[in-house]
């Protein structure tokens with residue numbers, strides 16, 4: 344299949360606008376983000392969101408009938424490469440996780456009543472949501488081990504269990520839980536997705552877990568990750584999303600696109616660290632010359648640029664493949680971009696921090712926070728190791744085992760060549 348690298352000139356104008364908007368309107372707010380109350384931040388966002396809407400760039404990940412732009416993955420990736428430069432740009436552009444994935448999930452699997460109750464208000468920004476798979480006692484990388492259960496009792500699901508690391512749960516209006524509803528079914532048909540609304544008796548969102556990224560945040564802050572106990576929580580049976588036992592199939596709808604969106608934004612973030620790296624190398628000198636003239640620093644710059652370009656190509660290819668074949672057809676490409684970009688994000692930030700010396704280590708630069716946050720990349724959205732396993736499996740499908748010597752064994756090939764091409768040697772002599 345041909346692959347076209349050109350960006351439509353009209354869309355390029357939009358991308359230029361996004362770049363100016365992110366650099367001139369959003370990033371300058373960063374140093375006073377901690378001073379905003381929740382209400383002040385909501386008010387401050389409104390005119391910014393309106394500018395995005397006026398440009399026709401609101402909720403670009405969603406189809407038109409869901410209030411999005413239906414632009415496809417490739418243009419969206421080109422945008423995310425830029426919005427990734429600013430940690431709250433996704434909120435301003437209406438494609439913030441976990442709400443973005445939950446909207447896709449409800450759009451795919453929700454009934455009309457569920458869409459009315461949760462999807463449309465969520466898309467209008469009136470209510471917020473979370474998505475809960477991970478549990479403390481079993482490996483999150485292998486969700487077939489999920490232990491939390493939902494048992495149908497008359498017209499209600501009765502839910503028991505424990506979830507943790509659930510992003511934004513302490514401030515969400517509803518949470519979509521992955522729960523075992525059919526323990527005796529085949530492994531990937533055991534779980535279903537069920538919505539529990541805020542304030543439902545028995546659901547105790549008892550703490551926000553301090554993390555490397557946010558070691559000191561207070562309960563209920565945006566971006567926190569909560570631990571939840573579910574103790575005989577009762578919800579109507581209509582809160583089941585999609586079919587009973589269909590949790591794993593539905594989760595693919597959500598997780599595939601989510602992975603590529605994150606992986607693309609990581610490049611934007613790494614580009615910002617790269618800008619800091621280059622600026623610093625030109626601005627400071629040692630041993631009689633600018634850092635930029637020291638060979639090892641030049642290597643930092645060259646390695647970072649090569650990695651960033653490689654990451655971009657991998658990611659745009661994955662986005663393009665999704666547009667051609669859907670996210671299941673692009674599984675390997677998405678996995679490669681996820682694994683590689685996680686590494687690049689970390690490495691580029693690390694080099695930028697190193698070149699800033701003690702200033703980089705200090706909280707006077709954003710690099711230390713970016714560095715702490717970047718550590719999550721190889722383990723969230725599926726651990727890198729697990730993605731590598733699936734890449735290797737897909738790759739090996741293109742090969743077959745051989746009996747005896749390998750196909751490239753030179754003596755065997757020479758023998759075959761002598762037999763096949765003997766006439767050529769005869770002619771030569």
Ligand SMILES: Cc1cc2nc3c(=O)[nH]c(=O)nc-3n(C[C@H](O)[C@H](O)[C@H](O)COP(=O)(O)OP(=O)(O)OC[C@H]3O[C@@H](n4cnc5c(N)ncnc54)[C@H](O)[C@@H]3O)c2cc1C
Pocket residue numbers: 441473474475476477478481482483484485507508509510568719721722723724725726727728729732
């Ligand atoms: C910042 C953050 C936000 C999160 N938000 C959410 C959320 O909103 N909702 C939610 O449900 N979850 C969330 N999570 C949880 C996340 O999805 C899990 O941490 C992730 O799935 C890994 O599961 P685990 O932590 O149980 O690690 P484990 O499954 O115990 O894996 C730990 C490590 O073991 C190794 N490993 C495991 N399996 C293999 C294998 N097959 N081969 C080789 N090595 C392997 C890998 O090194 C892996 O990193 C979040 C996590 C973080 C850090």
